[in-house]
Amino acid sequence: MATLTINGNKVDFEPGTTVLQLAIDTGLEIPHYCYHQSMSAPANCRICLAEIWQPNPRKDGKLESLGKLVPTCSTPAADGMIVYTDSPKAIANQKSVMELLLINHPVDCPVCDQAGECHLQDYSYQYGRGQSRFQEDKNKQPKKDLGPNVLLYSDRCIMCTRCVRFTREVTGTAELMVEGRGSHNQIDVFPGLALDNELSANVIDLCPVGALLDKDFLFQQRVWFLKKTPSIDGITASGDNIFVEHNEGTIYRVKPRRNDEINQWWITDELRYGWKFVHSEDRYVMPSVLGEESFEVSQAREPGPSA
Numbered sequence: 001m002a003t004l005t006i007n008g009n010k011v012d013f014e015p016g017t018t019v020l021q022l023a024i025d026t027g028l029e030i031p032h033y034c035y036h037q038s039m040s041a042p043a044n045c046r047i048c049l050a051e052i053w054q055p056n057p058r059k060d061g062k063l064e065s066l067g068k069l070v071p072t073c074s075t076p077a078a079d080g081m082i083v084y085t086d087s088p089k090a091i092a093n094q095k096s097v098m099e100l101l102l103i104n105h106p107v108d109c110p111v112c113d114q115a116g117e118c119h120l121q122d123y124s125y126q127y128g129r130g131q132s133r134f135q136e137d138k139n140k141q142p143k144k145d146l147g148p149n150v151l152l153y154s155d156r157c158i159m160c161t162r163c164v165r166f167t168r169e170v171t172g173t174a175e176l177m178v179e180g181r182g183s184h185n186q187i188d189v190f191p192g193l194a195l196d197n198e199l200s201a202n203v204i205d206l207c208p209v210g211a212l213l214d215k216d217f218l219f220q221q222r223v224w225f226l227k228k229t230p231s232i233d234g235i236t237a238s239g240d241n242i243f244v245e246h247n248e249g250t251i252y253r254v255k256p257r258r259n260d261e262i263n264q265w266w267i268t269d270e271l272r273y274g275w276k277f278v279h280s281e282d283r284y285v286m287p288s289v290l291g292e293e294s295f296e297v298s299q300a301r302e303p304g305p306s307a
């Protein structure tokens, strides 16, 4: 079995994986935005870059640096590699990437639904500079209604292209694209299309920042108040694994729970939004017999002492 070292930790692996995936699988943290295991790796966010040393077989296995920082998300793991994401060069890169990503970001965390589960927020604490040196005006970009379930806050987007790749590589519907150039890049739907497919709302979970938001959950609850209960799809009989997220007896949203054998990382929109009947006023909460006097819901909800 091959072995490499990531930040001083020795890791055994079977060839055929990348350095970043190996780190994820073994619980070692390498920051990443654009990479997601289910899709191609464009290596465009650059925060996963590492300093890597590798044995050179032409020099009797002497360790040699690859010279420049390389993206761990697209670098195959190789036997004897030494990977540093905590060296001065790698740390300087992480700080530069965070600074670049935040140049045009509105930093509106107090009113953003993603606050509390945002990779931009988390990495800012872990890998950022702590303050901005940018004094010019920020680019302002519009909010867009992409489809029945998803809103886009363009100026929070870090252009990782996860959402675009999802519609091309997973659903095959390709409604999304990158429009514009440079700092004016924006995600958009193709003219005449809406982001409206059976799996459309999964882009909300894929978006590492607060750019793609769930219309149904918008401003409903701060995520740190929610409790997650693992559950199984009880609506479409798919067996999909889910988390029911709730607070004080009220459900606020349903999220996919990863299961590689069944639903992988995804759930359908039908399942994601199909739970509303749970809190319906008309819902039967006790058994009732056909032909018998109708059951008083108020009695059922407030059982007497003998209940």
Ligand code: SF4
Residues within 6 Å of the ligand: 156, 157, 158, 159, 160, 161, 162, 163, 164, 187, 206, 207, 208, 209, 211, 212
């Ligand atoms: S909207 Fe989100 S997922 Fe899509 S490119 Fe921007 S940051 Fe990435």
Ligand code: FES
Residues within 6 Å of the ligand: 031, 032, 033, 034, 035, 042, 043, 044, 045, 046, 047, 048, 049, 071, 072, 073, 074
């Ligand atoms: S995760 Fe490697 S470049 Fe984005």
